[in-house]
Amino acid sequence: MRLRRALAASAAGVLIATLGAACSEPPPPGASDLVDPGTPAPKPTPTPSLPAGPLSGQPLTQPAVAGRQAIAVPIRVSESGTPAGLDAADLVYQEFAESGSLHLSAVYQSRDATKIGPVAEVRPVDIRSVGVLHPWLGYAGGPTGFVNQLAAANLSGVTPAQRSAAFPSGYTSTTALRAAAPKGGTAPAPLFDYATTGTPLATRDVTAAGKLTVSASGHPTQTWTYDQATQQWSGRVGKTTVKASAVVVLTMEYRTLTVRKPSVRSLPSANVYGKGKALVVSGPSSAKAEWSKPGQKLVCNVTDLAGYQIRPQPGTTWVIYAPTTARVAVT
Template sequence: MGDTSARGRALLSLTLAIGLGLCMSGCVPQKTTPSASPTPSLTPTVTAPPTSVAPLRGTTVPAGSLDHASIAAKIDNLPSARPQIGLESTDLVYQELVEGGLTRYVAVWQSSIPALIGPVRSIRPMDPDIVSPLGGIICYSGGQQRFVDLMRKTPVYNAIHGQADTASTFFRTPTKAAPHNVLVKAPELLAQHADIPAPAQQFQYASAPTSTAATAGTPTAAISYAFSGVTSGSWTWDAAKAVFLRSQGTGPDLDSAGAQLSTTNVVVMRVTVTVDQNVPKTNLMGSGEAWISSGGRTVHASWTKASATDPIHLADDAGAPVLLAVGNTWIELVPTAGSVSVVAPG
């Protein structure tokens, strides 16, 4: 037994020795492969979508989103026509003198097209000079043939109530009495004239809050005006809402939802008025005095218009262009026989 155990131990020792020798002479050491470094993640480059400027508001909008015509309309302003439909969505509104010391509007939509606008009424002799710089579409219910002929000569598509081409877009609403009840389906009308291009920019705009009035004007609580002995109104600054609120006569001027009409900019232009066969005409070719209000301030200025297709140009008393605040604008074409008053706070 003892010999067998001794021989076993000797055999095991020999085997270990041979294995160790073989490994020392021929074993290939294993290489440790280092773990790969993680690939750094790259932050994707985000390209801002292209933008453009809304031509009648100065706001920044997605490029191509406003590549369509403007729609202007001759809007009734008699008490029986109020509240009008769509005025709260306008880009521009021009208020003008008509017969009897009353006023009507030329309202313009392009940035936002409401489902309905109106009530529309007949054309007047100054309207071609107002809408010609816009191109686009003008909606009205007719008028004296001499004035319709003038409007048809402009670079504006005439959409007239009672014509074959407006049979599907103009209608009389039962909610108002004639003749104060002609409304227009504005999106449908615009879709019928998709080939008409967008309007040119009408006024110059500043980056908020650096409008000319806001930076160089005098503090203003209200702008009051009178077109005649029977038509007056005012715009009152609301600092909380950063807009001017509209009143006619002695009461608030409301939209169809019951809210008071408002605007970012008020442009008051003093204009001469001539009368032909009892029809007043606001004269827009030439120049005159103006007041431009935005941001709760007002700057004194002048206006000029060189031709029917030229936009109105506004300049301060030093001759520099007046920059409006970004937003909507109401233009009050107040006769020189009327009055304008800028009311200071307090």
């Protein structure tokens, strides 16, 4: 009896050992080990993508801003002037005006500015530059012929004579101008294809750049330098330091306009319709380019020498209308 139990126990031990050995053998080819995954990790909620400002290319924290009308303000800057509100602009167009001064057309859409100015009279360059954007203008009147051109271009705005409270001490703000604008204005269409991470400024002839100079007769040389820390180009307008993500220099003819009302005077005027050479700096790069703008209702296309759109970095774009006699250099 004891011998039978011993034999049974011995047989059971052999069987368990055999099964254990079998369990420890590697699985046959093609087999896979099944492991209990436990509780699955929750899937992350995707971050909703923010719309970009049509004139800045930068993400907007308030999506509704993407659909609002642009505001445009002409600004006159002397050599000793201190203009305000330029760093908040999405676009700034610069014309070399009389007596060493600059005439700027500042456009605001994605951001607001509490103080803009000094507000200047409207000029043909304002109408030709911003007309395609369908903005609401804040301007300080102007010669009769220029005001008539503004109306003929189907552009509207407000002046100190119409709403003095919106122009304290010759300055204004985006809040004041939007309060004066009628409802129903349309958002502008993008002017540039903005660069994304790793996108080059142009498809060819891109060179490293850290300094840009523009020298126009009768004006101090304008110098822009690249700041690697902020990834911005910095320049001076009057006595104010301004920054831009891109500076676009368009070379074009200037002509002299004779104004008769309300007083006789002669004014230089950039001929922004046509085509010509361009130079663009954005990020630590520069590229030669060409520009073309057939008329007011058409966008000014800036393309590289292979015919592809220039792609500046998102942010403020500063467009300089350089006379054909100006010296433009980049290093």
